[in-house]
Amino acid sequence: MIFLAFRYLFERRRQTILTLLGIFLGTAAYVSISGFMLGFRGYLIDQLINNDAHVHIGAREEFLTDHSLDDPFYQNVFAHVFWDPAPSGRKDSDMVENPQQWYKRLDADPRVEAYSPQLTASVIFSNGKAISSSTLIGCDPRAQVKVTTLGDYVIEGQFTDLAVGGNRIVIGNELQKKLGLRVSQNVMVSLAEGPPTPFKIVGIFKTGNKLSDNVAYGALADVQKVNRTPNHVNKIAVRLHDHTQAAALAAAWAKISPERVESWDQVNSSIFDVFRIQDAVRFMSVGAVMIVAGFGIYNVLNMTVMHKRKDIAILRSMGYDTGDIIRLFFSQGLILGVAGTILGLTFSYFFCLYLQTIPFGGGPLGGGMGHLIVSFDPKIYIQSAILGLLSSTIASILPASSAGKLTPIEIIRAGAE
């Protein structure tokens, strides 16, 4: 019956091409939009994974509830305590309790590639009259460059120079400009009250992000001293060999410790929310095109069935059965779907190849080569093909089965009237 289906389609060339176009546009749009979106997304996630730690172990944060203070005040004296007003607020420890235990645990874990304990201090940087209150992050310099890619963004000096010790800092490009300093000059660092401590600038980094370029890094011990909190650590940044284990590992660690443990995807959950919205929009818009294309096939097939009633009657009288007739019309829809999908996928593949060559300098949209990043993930093509084939299949079911239900005698009687 495929033979006859092809003949029917060739006879109605214009209709065939128009319906093909619907499926073609749907599949091509899906591949192009997805390629572009997922390409950028992959780049973004790559950046997230590469640039930052995979698991963040931070000081716990605890919010007081109405009965949080019952125990400390009254132990078991009363069954119920009424507070007026009820206690509220936040109980901070602001530090990771017992970091030594964490170091042991992390050292022993084969999944951990590197970790860097950190202390974030709010300090005031000053250079003569230039004053800027900002953040000084103490870290293990050698581990830090393994945990994050910060080392790659150092434009002057070396990040690991911090390891030598003795009050050295690597300073962000923005902060450096604000203070008007150069490498090997000193900057004064102080807390809100108390005497300033001189730090020597051994490097400058520039990530392109104004916020993260407005901080400075020092060795953990130095920052602890300046902050007058010896041995305090308020964050441990962990890098894993396999970033996909982050969520599971974070969940497991969170269970056995009081600290707040978050994986990189939890930290960036808002970005993933945006991705989900993007996906919804992508599916809905392509879905709309597919529905229109499906209706196109549905209409054309229905019309063909109406026009070809006599053909159905004569075929049935020759011994063709219901299944043959269903196949005759169903295959027309399927041929349209398959051809439209193949054309759509081919076209959009080349379109994506072309998109890739469009220069898109610098910025977050641009790749390392300075052009658009497009994903060629086979999944996109498979999904698109499924969409195209599914919509044409669904659109063909009804007309084909209605053609199959026609009996020759009905048609002949109706034709005689």
Place this chain on the structure above:
Amino acid sequence: MGITARHVGKMIGEPPTRILSDINLEINNGEFLALTGRSGSGKSTLLYLLSTLDRVSQGEVQIDGQNVGKMEPEMIHRFRNANMGFIFQFHYLLAELNTLENVLMPARKSGRQVEREHYARSLLKQFDLGDKMHRLPRQLSGGEQQRVAIARALVMEPQYLFADEPTGSLDSVNGENVMNIIRDANERLNVTVIMVTHESDFARLAKRQVHLVDGKIQ
């Protein structure tokens, strides 16, 4: 061997109206039977009952000893394909296929188009269509179209040929031409022909006439 109708009745429509009642008929292989009667007397209805295209309301139709009502659909389809040819008032050719392809459509169903092609060509030559095998139906005259339809009905060398006013849409010359072909098939190929017609001249060509009046044989 042949077709037998026993007490066949047929109702159509909603509410059911009786169209045929108590038809008893025995048609032997090799016969040439003409169904005649006034318009609306039920000729076509009877023809489609005898040819398995329609189902009886009462009684039974037997073909080659088998009760059509009890045959599996698959069997009926195979039987139609191998043993039955149909000619209608209108040719019902497939507009997208050329003459030869149209004639070979029944053979295609059972995957025998190669085997049947030689016979199809010889039929077409016999019907004076030898030079028009690759034309589309719309490039043929009405008489030529009907001859293609007859070739299609005969291509499987069927035992039975059912014709519903095969000359109804043709002029007298073409009509005669078609009738000669049908008679020829009956005489030379021993095809059992059951033909509906209301032209008495053509009915007289048949060896036997069955006259219907208001759904009954007279």
